[in-house]
Amino acid sequence: MNKITAYLATSLLAISIFTACKQERKLPFYGERHAETVKDAAGAEKIDTVYQTIPDWSFLNQDSVVTTNKATDGKIYVADFFFTSCTTICPTMHRNLMTIYNDFKTNPDVMFVSHTIDFKYDKPHVLKKYAQKLGVDGPKWQFLYGTKDSVYTLAEKNYLVAVGEDSTAKDGYIHQGYLVLIDKDRRIRGAYDGTKEDQVEQLKKDIPVLLAEYKK
Amino acid sequence: MRNYIINSIFFLSIITIIVSCQNQETIDLQNYMSNGKDIYKAKCQNCHGENGEGLGQLAPPLTDSVFLKANKTRLACFIKNGANETLVIHGKEYKEKMPAFPELADIDVAQVMVFVTNSFGNKQGFVPYTKVSKDLQNCK
Numbered sequence: 198m199n200k201i202t203a204y205l206a207t208s209l210l211a212i213s214i215f216t217a218c219k220q221e222r223k224l225p226f227y228g229e230r231h232a233e234t235v236k237d238a239a240g241a242e243k244i245d246t247v248y249q250t251i252p253d254w255s256f257l258n259q260d261s262v263v264t265t266n267k268a269t270d271g272k273i274y275v276a277d278f279f280f281t282s283c284t285t286i287c288p289t290m291h292r293n294l295m296t297i298y299n300d301f302k303t304n305p306d307v308m309f310v311s312h313t314i315d316f317k318y319d320k321p322h323v324l325k326k327y328a329q330k331l332g333v334d335g336p337k338w339q340f341l342y343g344t345k346d347s348v349y350t351l352a353e354k355n356y357l358v359a360v361g362e363d364s365t366a367k368d369g370y371i372h373q374g375y376l377v378l379i380d381k382d383r384r385i386r387g388a389y390d391g392t393k394e395d396q397v398e399q400l401k402k403d404i405p406v407l408l409a410e411y412k413k
Numbered sequence: 414m415r416n417y418i419i420n421s422i423f424f425l426s427i428i429t430i431i432v433s434c435q436n437q438e439t440i441d442l443q444n445y446m447s448n449g450k451d452i453y454k455a456k457c458q459n460c461h462g463e464n465g466e467g468l469g470q471l472a473p474p475l476t477d478s479v480f481l482k483a484n485k486t487r488l489a490c491f492i493k494n495g496a497n498e499t500l501v502i503h504g505k506e507y508k509e510k511m512p513a514f515p516e517l518a519d520i521d522v523a524q525v526m527v528f529v530t531n532s533f534g535n536k537q538g539f540v541p542y543t544k545v546s547k548d549l550q551n552c553k
Binding site: 282284285286288289291292295327329330331332367392 | 458459460462468469470471472509510512
């Protein structure tokens with residue numbers, strides 16, 4: 198009898214240690230940050246950290262409709278930079294992103310935004326054809342077309358993804374294959390190499406973690 | 414005990430015979446398959462997929478053995494020079510452009526072609542690179 202009690206006691210202790218140690222995972226914040234004095238609900242002043250956010254934007258989507266940052270209001274989204282005639286990393290990035298798209302297809306809080314960096318050729322109707330052939334239909338995944346300046350600035354300054362024209366590259370452009378995770382407050386919460394399977398798996402796990410932040 | 418030794422020697426010699434009987438072609442096939450797989454991973458898998466499943470309507474699967482067989486002599490040309498025509502694979506039309514791979518030497522083309530035509534459910538056997546070189550000279 199004594200033995201059983203001792204056994205039960207140790208198991209209980211072990212269980213409580215394990216559960217106490219399990220902290221809720223929270224995603225990091227990327228980019229610049231600064232401290233700001235803000236007033237809380239009671240009107241008391243306090244110091245808060247303010248993180249880099251994605252600024253307002255406006256582009257044409259694959260249906261030639263003017264689309265702005267309002268489309269992502271109240272949603273978390275994954276953004277990337279690509280072009281339709283890219284024969285190297287883009288097919289892998291979008292093959293992988295496609296699996297995430299399919300996983301979250303029915304979740305209205307998740308969106309996808311792909312910016313083309315080929316301002317010469319990737320007009321909306323080209324993006325439309327590409328999306329259809331990839332197997333994407335509807336507004337959940339937006340393919341956006343804009344001027345070189347607006348897209349490249351957004352990529353490098355705001356999403357922290359390097360892009361550029363390069364006549365020596367196989368397809369005329371170079372860019373990083375990051376999938377960037379943005380929260381509902383337009384802050385960067387993750388950047389994953391879309392060509393690496395393990396990082397794409399991590400993104401798949403991080404999306405629910407980010408969604409859970411807004412559940413409370 | 415003596416029996417045991419005799420038996421062992423007997424089996425060992427049988428195994429030796431089998432191993433050395435593996436002819437040159439089988440060894441070549443194994444080499445092509447292993448090099449071809451590396452080339453495939455580096456240059457083709459992004460579009461055609463880890464299991465040759467393709468990518469939506471953007472890139473066709475490499476699992477249509479009937480197509481591959483019918484176009485046996487053109488495969489090397491597709492791989493080296495790319496393709497830009499309407500192809501019907503598993504009954505579906507594909508018309509996107511496949512890029513050229515001018516950096517691939519004839520032997521590389523042969524290896525990746527042999528890998529493709531003997532993977533993903535295909536089983537077309539060995540093709541030596543001398544044959545592939547000839548095919549490449551006849552590309553249109």
